Amino acid sequence: MLLSLLSIGAAQALVGCSTGSASRDSAAPVPETAPTASPSPAASPSPTAAPIAAAVPGADAGPAPSPAPIPAPHPGRPVVVSHAPGRTRRIALTIDDGYDASTVAGYVAFAQRSKIPITFSPNGAYRAVWDRHAEVLRPLVETGQLQIGNHTWTHKNLLHETDAAIRADIEKNEQWIQQTFGITSRPWFRPPYGAHNHHVDGLAGELGYTRILLWDGSFGDSTLLSPEQLIGLARQYLQPGTIMLGHANHQTVLGLFDQIEQLIEQRQLEPVTLDTMFGTSRAVG
Numbered sequence: 001m002l003l004s005l006l007s008i009g010a011a012q013a014l015v016g017c018s019t020g021s022a023s024r025d026s027a028a029p030v031p032e033t034a035p036t037a038s039p040s041p042a043a044s045p046s047p048t049a050a051p052i053a054a055a056v057p058g059a060d061a062g063p064a065p066s067p068a069p070i071p072a073p074h075p076g077r078p079v080v081v082s083h084a085p086g087r088t089r090r091i092a093l094t095i096d097d098g099y100d101a102s103t104v105a106g107y108v109a110f111a112q113r114s115k116i117p118i119t120f121s122p123n124g125a126y127r128a129v130w131d132r133h134a135e136v137l138r139p140l141v142e143t144g145q146l147q148i149g150n151h152t153w154t155h156k157n158l159l160h161e162t163d164a165a166i167r168a169d170i171e172k173n174e175q176w177i178q179q180t181f182g183i184t185s186r187p188w189f190r191p192p193y194g195a196h197n198h199h200v201d202g203l204a205g206e207l208g209y210t211r212i213l214l215w216d217g218s219f220g221d222s223t224l225l226s227p228e229q230l231i232g233l234a235r236q237y238l239q240p241g242t243i244m245l246g247h248a249n250h251q252t253v254l255g256l257f258d259q260i261e262q263l264i265e266q267r268q269l270e271p272v273t274l275d276t277m278f279g280t281s282r283a284v285g
């Protein structure tokens, strides 16, 4: 932990999300989507109900498959992590925020095409950007290629918030994640800007977020970088065991996915989700 803190402090590139994203966060609240529950004429009950019921596809094949239930929170003592355990060639790509629609779409397409495991930690404040990809992302979440972490709804610096506000910010994002991606984000919590202390960690732990997720490598793209700068940081930090931080906020990365993928292959790194790296699971939470 000490080492990781030192390394984070040592490199300007390793800063978390820029304050620029915070001001965007607070700009325009995204309206809640109205439920689409309007009954259609085709759904009207028919007088010949029995034959219709018998004709339901799969009716004889037992109960219809239902999404896995969301596990209850497991409150506990929080642990801060910033690197893979043990000697390993695994890396974790952890991509946050998502306030730029093109960058989020690019990451979604990259995940689909490359099959590379990624952990996204989106803010629900940007749900207008993320929700349109839910149908594509959900199957990838179900297979375990993708995982979703909790990065709060509004992306505020939690060191300046009340306990009640911190809890609400985490829980609102969790509700959205459950509804949108069909899984819990617990126990994974990434504090905005990496700003945390024992008190914030303790509040998160009480809500079941017992893994406080930091990082020890970064694409540095919380601010706008040139392609040369970003790929330079990728070369520097994509090393065995790295938890790599990136942001779906700036489009620089879109032209670099092939190079990043080649770098991972050349170095024989194994990208994995946090679940795979740390043995957590969506069934347990």
Ligand SMILES: [Zn+2]
Pocket (backbone or CB within 6 Å): 016, 017, 096, 097, 151, 155, 192, 193
């Ligand atoms: Zn962030």
